[in-house]
Amino acid sequence: MNSLSRRGFLVGLACATALAATGCGLSGGDPGAAGGPVTGEVKGSITFQTWALKPKYTDYLNGLVTRFQQAHPGTTVNWVDQPADGYLKKVTADAAAGALPDVVNMPPDLSYPLAKQKLLVDIGSAMPDAAKDYLDNAWSAYALPGQSGSYGFPWYLNTGPVFYNKALFTQAGLDAEHPPTTYAELESAALAMAQHSDRKIAMLGLTPVIADFALYGVNVMDPGGTRFTFNEDKGVRFVELYKKLYDAGALIPEALTANYTGAGTKFMNQQIAWAPGSAYDLSNFKTNAPSLYPNVGITKPITNTGHATMFVQGLSVPESSKNKPTALAFARFVTNAENQLAFAKLVNIFPSTKGTMDDPYFSKSDGTDEAKVRVAAAKQLGTAVNYTPVQWSDQMLTVLQQQLAEAMLGKKSAKQALDEVVAQCDKLLAG
């Protein structure tokens, strides 16, 4: 202690601070090792992170963990669940720190930037026999465009019908039993509704997102996935259609600033008459908007491509995992046909494994609204496509929303707005 001088202490403290400060500035993720099958004993402990499944599905998840541990003695799975809000921030912070859990629940658009930085295990080469178990459209959702490999086990899928408000349809003099099935029919119904209600009832609550462009038949990206192309003529026509609806009062003004949740609330408040959704929403309406529920009509989503859009959730294994054999085995176990079917029966989602959808649960309706939606959605899923490109980011969504607002307000033409979005998104893609 005697040798510790005051000056030495302070200099040491300053150096430690400076080192800590400068050292972290440019730290990057640790790129993983080269691909190839992952072999090794399934043993030891891993951490498994899910996204907002606690406490509703605690029993199911705990059951999975217990059965896996029994089947593989010597393994321990620590299940952690993160709340829905801030999930992206949590994954981002963990990824930046190189501290992602061994098995992480993530949708394709979250896996893409991580896979691009080689922070995720290529499941295709780590477990070459896994691909055959899953539906092709689900498996390919985790591929890097223009490159080989797949970076997640597809876990569950969702697609949905469109919900519409029958009472508002009737009030506007529209046939509530025959909702629109094409864009042209939707346009004329929306215009009629706005006119009939003196602009008090709007059909739509949201400006289009990228998947809507694809459903309209617009080529969103070039085949190589290297640049965006939705400023083509068809994309411009699509935005012009929305502009026409906005001017007529058929698209609520708040659409210019709203996000998806905001539009959902507007539908529940019976301020808009048309809202794309999922089977999950039906139970939400039942609980949170009981006066709306009897008026909810269910119809097929409108598409020009013949395909509906679908959403995929999956499990990825980071390259930073210290126990890849166990992590891969567990992720495959959670996403196997048997476990997915059991999960799908608990919650309104659909399995991503081949043949599982043949179960009568997805093809036979017992007459309840939930069953009707389930059967219709399951039929739709067979040919559904994940229309949101994995390259699409939150920043791009903000740019699209901002430019569409400019177009709706007439500050820019549809073409000018889309050219600007594409230019900015291409820049973000290249960055």
Place this chain on the structure above:
Amino acid sequence: MSRQHWLTPWLFLLPSLVAVIGFSLFPFVNTVILAFTNARTIGGGRFTGLDNFGRLLHDPAFWTAAGNSALYVVVVAPALVVLPLLLALLVRRKLPGITFFRTAFFTPVIASVVVVGLIWSWLLDTRGLVNGVLQALGVLRTPIPFLTDQWLLILSAMLVTVWRGLGYYMVIYLAALGSVPRELHEAAQVDGAGRFRRLLSVTLPALRPTMVLVAVLSAVSAFRVFSEVYLLGGPAGGPGGADTTLVMLIEQVGTGLRGDLGYSSALSVVLFLLTLGLLVATSRLDRNEAAS
């Protein structure tokens, strides 16, 4: 051991020092370093000199955001200097039930900003309470686009900020009003000064340092506004992003897995310098006026 006595205060300081270095100094220095790089959220980056600052000068989004933040200061700061003072003068009087009003004016300060934002967004929506009442009374035929017009939206956000700040600054003024010497008032009264004259010649000069403090605090917080605009105008920053403020822009650019940390750090450094400039300018102004 007596030679080591100098260490004792440092040991007492250690917990706070660790917290300050870890959560304040380190992130600050790190942000400054990142501002000169092209770092992304993941994948690191490399030194790019002043590129980010050059990009910023040619970025229309930056100028829009800086303009909105400046406008916020110009409108909100004077309002928050004057209105809470008037309110404090009003609730200082000893009247029956005045405690209720004091508490009521302070309530918005303790209410969660998210809750407050949601309530105001429901009130100001095109189909919200305000438009509904005005339409029902026949005052309006078409609703006022409070939340979908660029200028009305930022004005609405300012209104919420002022409403939230009133109670807080009112309490500061109440404390200051209590310390204005009573003798001065009595002397002025003897000299024949009326109530308004005493306010101008006694109360306001005595409150000057407090008014400067309130001006500085409200200007700095107005310059860094985020929640009100975000909650009323959505994550994209109002229609076409026209109401984005500097802090919102930093959030938009720098967050997410593909966040541009380098550029958002450069924006943060500029925000810091502008805030510092604002503080220095206000204190200079105060010193010059005091001297004259």
